């Protein structure tokens with residue numbers, strides 16, 4: 160009896176095994192394509208679009224994507240950080256297929272400028288073949304920063320170049336596209352997923368990358384109301400302001416604001432008195448956003464000492480961002 164049982168069991172195991180294998184695809188596991196700490200000095204600002212139609216939805220059923228976006232955008236705070244050099248890394252081992260390294264870094268500030276980068280939307284880029292029909296592509300690298308060549312073997316984490324703002328990029332970031340058999344794969348969802356955001360998820364990331372659709376990019380002080388282009392360029396990093404400044408302004412640069420989110424900003428002078436206050440609901444959802452409060456110096460000089468700013472972003476009962484910063488007026 161036992162001799163008969165063993166082949167029977169084997170047959171059963173094979174049958175079950177084949178059933179699973181029929182849909183199994185050699186999976187690619189990915190590390191981060193950028194050398195930074197997510198949520199601290201870099202942020203996923205745009206995810207792949209999972210809506211097959213003219214709409215756009217990210218894997219978390221949010222709106223941090225746009226129609227037809229084929230990759231994941233890992234953004235850094237500003238172009239000053241970019242100038243210091245933030246490495247772009249290979250997300251997995253493979254062979255370099257193609258590179259482009261000669262495109263100017265220029266941040267797109269106006270939709271009309273996109274026609275000027277037609278044909279070179281990826282900017283300076285690298286394509287890596289990981290075998291078994293998997294490829295990754297890295298876009299918008301800094302001009303001249305790419306240090307690999309076609310044919311080079313790379314490991315996971317190998318430096319490919321530096322984060323830039325070349326091609327069709329409106330902020331400094333690396334765009335990572337993942338493809339299997341030339342089809343775009345959303346690495347937050349995996350290979351077998353249906354379109355939309357409700358299907359089961361089998362992410363390709365080696366470490367868990369939780370959905371973070373809202374957050375703070377940077378906060379600081381200035382002597383005038385900042386514009387978002389100035390913030391992307393890296394302006395207003397001062398730790399001290401002169402007492403005869405026209406104003407003290409506390410500002411925040413945020414992402415993923417939803418209509419109805421409550422924003423609270425307070426500016427306190429060195430005596431601890433609240434001298435400027437903002438508390439209002441966001442009127443329209445925004446992918447990136449800046450808000451500021453300030454106190455004018457008018458006739459008298461500003462009070463010398465340490466001024467402080469506090470920012471809270473609240474959604475329903477949840478505090479999404481709670482940030483404090485100080486500046487010395489002297």
Ligand SMILES: [Zn+2]
Nearest residue numbers: 230231232334
């Ligand atoms: Zn992108």
